[in-house]
Amino acid sequence: MSQIKNYIREHEARFLEDLFELIRIPSVSAKSEHKPDMQRCAEYWRDHLKKLGVQTVEIYQTAGNPIVFGHYEKDPSKPTILVYGHYDVMPPEPLELWKSEPFEPEVRDGHIWARGADDDKGQSMIQIKGFETALALGLVECNVKFLLEGEEEIGSTHLEQFCREHLEMLRAENIIVSDTSMVSAETPSLTTGLRGLAYWQIEVTGANHDLHSGHFGGAVANPINELCKLIAQVQDKDGRITIPHFYDDVVPLSDEERAMIAKIPFSEEEYKKFLDIDDLFGEVGYHTLERNSCRPSFDVCGIWGGYQGEGSKTVLPSKAYAKVSCRLVANQDHHKISQAFIDYIESIAPKYVRVKVTPMHGGEAYLCPIDLPAYQAAEEAVAVAFGKRPLAVRRGGSIPIIAAFERVFGVKTILMGFGLESNAIHSPNENMPLDIFYKGIEAVAEFYKIYPKR
Template sequence: MSVKSYIESNQDRFLEELFSLIRIPSISAKQEHKADMLACAQRWTEVLLLSGADKAVVMPTTGNPIVYAEKIISPTAPTVLVYAHYDVMPAEPLELWKSNPFEPEIRDGRIWARGADDDKGQGMIQVKGFETALQEGLLNCNVKFIFEGEEEIGSPSLEAFCQEHKELLKSDIILVSDTSMVSAEVPSLTTGLRGLAYWELEVTGPNRDLHSGHFGGAVANPINVLCKIIADITDADGRITIPGFYDDVEELSQEERDMIAQVPFDETKYKQAIDVNALFGEKGYSTLERNSCRPSFDVCGIWGGYIEEGSKTVLPSKAYAKVSCRLVPHQQHEKISKLFEDYINKVAPDYVKVKVTPKHGGEGYVCPIDMPAYRAAEKAVGIAFGKKPLAVRRGGSIPIISTFEQVLGVKTVLMGFGLEQNAIHSPNESCRLDYFLKGIESVAEFYREYTKK
């Protein structure tokens, strides 16, 4: 049987196995889902064994457990380590979903659910690509799987796990499906990622909510102050004003800029898709440069004062924000985090108290396109999608990719099958059914190419 026909005849089962994982709401950001994390990890071990792994276990960490599985062909064969994550983002705002985020539905040729793409769908592509290669006699290497349950909250336990299990995780290349392609027409492989630094800000004014009539004008309002602090972090040119922030940012070479300019990009369609009249970002760079190779500063959440129905005239006690910077390769998130903290503490006025709490962070990553594993992935995707994939740098962060490099000394090939329209992290996340199947085919073909004699 060919790769394509094996996939075709088993696709209903593949989907059922995926759906069984999606139905477990493994939201790592919320404590109330602790039991779901374990249930989801256990379900993955079952799926991995069904798919051909010799062994699949749930291993404890200080946080959510890690799923480890393996298929060992020969001690002398090369080893591929497949990483994925079984946790998902919160699904809020729930009222915007057209169907239950944790009850997958197939409509219009797509799978609709939280995790349909990120990363249960893409994790399943890896597992079923492995199964297909195994069943079709194409697997001439060892395969190890490591699926974590804390990617969406910054992988706090993964680095220690890698340190502790270096021998177990020993491998020649890491394969990850957790990124997106340029568009439905332009298959691509991700060769660079941005880093991330994330903080919570808490501004405290008076010790209780005050009447804005009796105190307004006399006492600093913590929301006004927080807005000022946030506003000052970027200037009118969209540049970040924190001293030293750009010190380690490598300027883009003309060659790289030319490569980015080749990526098909229709600004009008891009704006239409998200319904904005204009784009905004750092002056002097194109949109694709800005969202992949340049740092950015975003407020991810803000709250304070009276936010319910009606008008309350209050001068509130507290204001909060969750803020983050996307970083580029060479910027170290811990150094940036320190610069940010110092800056905030310096600009915080004496009439409020400002607390900065660093949250998760990670470094950026660059993948060399002349590695054999990259070439194998390029060829495999070319076969499945009928077109040679472009090598592109992307704006997202998978901090653990640089952790793998530092701790395990292994490079990663980012073989992702997402699309922007899949709306990961948003309401109505989805995954194209044909991409799901072509992804599986790509992974099976990768194994053929990678171990070709």
């Protein structure tokens, strides 16, 4: 048995107890009543890092929740790794669906059950305990900075500003984050891409008041009819987005990447069964796993207008609204896409209605090159811990702060996440398999061992 495995086995009970202590603090960032719990979490991490031997640890107050910064100084001439995580969690509701108390962790059937067991208390603890293991075994040959925030679940509102204000303090060669998931327990993977986002609200106005559809129908444009026509023109029958210049900056998928995606175990039949749909729909020429992660998408997230109640009211409404979004991929500038959409909708909007498009928010996509030494160290480390070389997989979701790190620091992040889809993050009965928790710690310790050699 490796000395790393050995150390983890010897200390596994304490590792678990440390995680449970953190989980018991109900740090729900969406609810202001939990403000004191945010401070308690920050203090927990400060004291914990100090105890491990991290020389400098400070809590920084922000206009939102506190940020913990720690700096383990090995040698100024050596490279620096920045470890990011978050201590806030999603609300536990609906409570009645939990089989055990969300903030009273318990081990059942080989899993840790609790809010935050994975996202991100469990995964941050994997990072910290992996560091502790490597440190105890004299394997840490780089400087390590720690950045733990309490607003990830509400948009990391104050983090980018904090980074800009502490550029030198946070400077690192690479950032490492455990807050994503793997393909499955049997198919370990590293996340090499995240999609970006652009989001708009469309408001279509016809007449200045609701009209009788009998008296005006046929003579005056209906804003819902027109909104539908506009939305129908954003995507063609092949599932391609028709906004001019939309694909201009999209980096085409390489044959290599497609070959890697083809290796991901996937059953279209099971996928359709899980969703209860008869058929899939997406951009012609791409596989489902490419469509939902490596290609941009256009979705109406909400639409409303006119009468939505019981029965049948005839009316020619004055207004119609939609909330629409695009998931973006690497190299698409969300500001540019946002403007291109506005320009396109304005160009196709007929003059018999008034159309207003309001950009809501956006974020860049993120792509991590797999030839990066830090990526390769992570890949090797996961291979040692999980006994299988991890796939490099792009994911369809968005973590805006990862693109922000690149923007602010000019540094790539290694997304070394150990989550599983069955961990039910953001849902009742969030959990983390115990063996994944310990394998994750092992992978992180291995990373510290391998990284300096790369």
